[in-house]
Amino acid sequence: MTDTATATAAPKGDLLSKFDDTIQTRETLLASGVTDPFNLVMEKVLSPTRAICNGRDTILLGTYNYMGMTFDPDVIDAGKQALADFGSGTTGSRVLNGTYQGHKECEDALREFYGMDHAMVFSTGYQANLGIISTLAGKGDYIVLDIDSHASIYDGCKMGDAEIVPFRHNDIEAMEKRLKRIPEGAGKLVILEGVYSMLGDVAPLKEMVAIAKQHGAMVLVDEAHSMGFIGENGRGVAEEQGVIDDVDFIIGTFSKSVGTVGGFCVSNHPKFDIMRLVCRPYVFTASLPPSVVATAATSINKLRHGANKRAHLWENSKRLHAGLKELGFELGTDTPQSAIVAVIMPDLERGAMMWEALLKQGLYVNLARPPATPANMTLLRCSLCAEHSAEEVETILERFERAGKATGIIAG
Ligand SMILES: Cc1ncc(COP(=O)(O)O)c(C=O)c1O
Secondary structure (H helix, E strand, O other): OOHHHHHHOOOOOOHHHHHHHHHHHHHHHHHOOOOOOOOOOEEEEEEOOEEEEOOEEEEEOEOOOOOOHHHOHHHHHHHHHHHHHHOOOOOOEOOOOOOOHHHHHHHHHHHHHHOOOEEEEEOOHHHHHHHHHHHHOOOOOEEEEEOOOOHHHHHHHHHHOOEEEEEOOOOHHHHHHHHHHOOOOOOEEEEEEOEEOOOOEEOOHHHHHHHHHHOOOEEEEEOOOOOOOOOOOOOOHHHHOOOHHHOOEEEEEOOOOOOOOOEEEEEOOOOHHHHHHHOHHHHOOEOOOHHHHHHHHHHHHHHOOOHHHHHHHHHHHHHHHHHHHHHOOOEOOOOOOOOEEEEEEOOHHHHHHHHHHHHHOOEEOEEEOOOOOHHHOEEEEEEOOOOOOHHHHHHHHHHHHHHHHHHOOOOO
16 A cells, blocks of 8 residues: 555544545546536525526526415515514424424414314424334334335334335336235335425326225325425325325425425324324424424415416426427426426536536526436436516526537537
């Protein structure tokens, strides 16, 4: 070993050395001179669809602000009032000093929104999955889940120590095969998502929920990316496909259409309330600040009457999907299925180049790469907002065309 090698080698037992490959990938990417796509700062946020990034007025096409609620005047007023009346934080768990009037009102708003008997608010959507899944399914139980499930779902499974049985993405037959193999009498939970966030595709919930029920499984659906937008009342894909009454637990988040932070589970199960005492990620953490639950409750109540916004968001999604396809980009879905339109990049380097070319023109999208993406894909994920105007969508398409040609991703 040379002196230099000795100097730079990781000390024996360095627990961070397992990340060396990731460090190397990042360094190679940055060495190409590209702006760090995972370190962007929003210097000022002007509206749900615009921010100042690197001193430039930028259209935001990579937020989860689907319904554009973050600057809704009623939502802002509710947050300000709660901050003034109840202070900046609860400094306690929901089961001790951390349940305020606002937390109850937020759970009431969720019950109304979904027409369900029970609602439980968590500090994030991640914690809602972690808590509900790990508490429902423990050692000896089986969880049958789509292989492309969100990290918070996998982490919930791991925490509960149930047997995890993944099946191929959106494959109804594969799901049924797995269910058939589970020993008679074992506890079974099927976990599905309404919209899968990487490609923006929708699950065949109608068929999958029916099969799960035939096999005696309980069903949990994560509607993080569909709440507020999909379904007649914005309840999600389970509502849209007519199976919401057969779903035992719906998980959601406030960090997308609701426009703030927090997570929840709603259910009609008569014993659901016991979760408040036995679910560790609910019990052993501080509750959401009063201003957050006040903004969430106001936003959820307004989303119940969001039919016009939903219709406009569909228009935006359809136009962007069709426009990108016409330009020659390869997309994650053949047809627009949600507010997410994923553009498939040839590799990480060219994906980062395209991402930067868009940013320099004043357009922000999400760069997504493995392990978050399926099949090792690099994606430019576009998520539309009900507040994007039709003109903004045209501008977005022009910027895609220019950047795509400049980077050689589409023919010039
Ligand atoms: C499907 C899904 N579930 C849960 C979450 C976690 O939500 P939160 O941001 O509230 O932690 C996300 C976040 O991206 C998600 O995509």
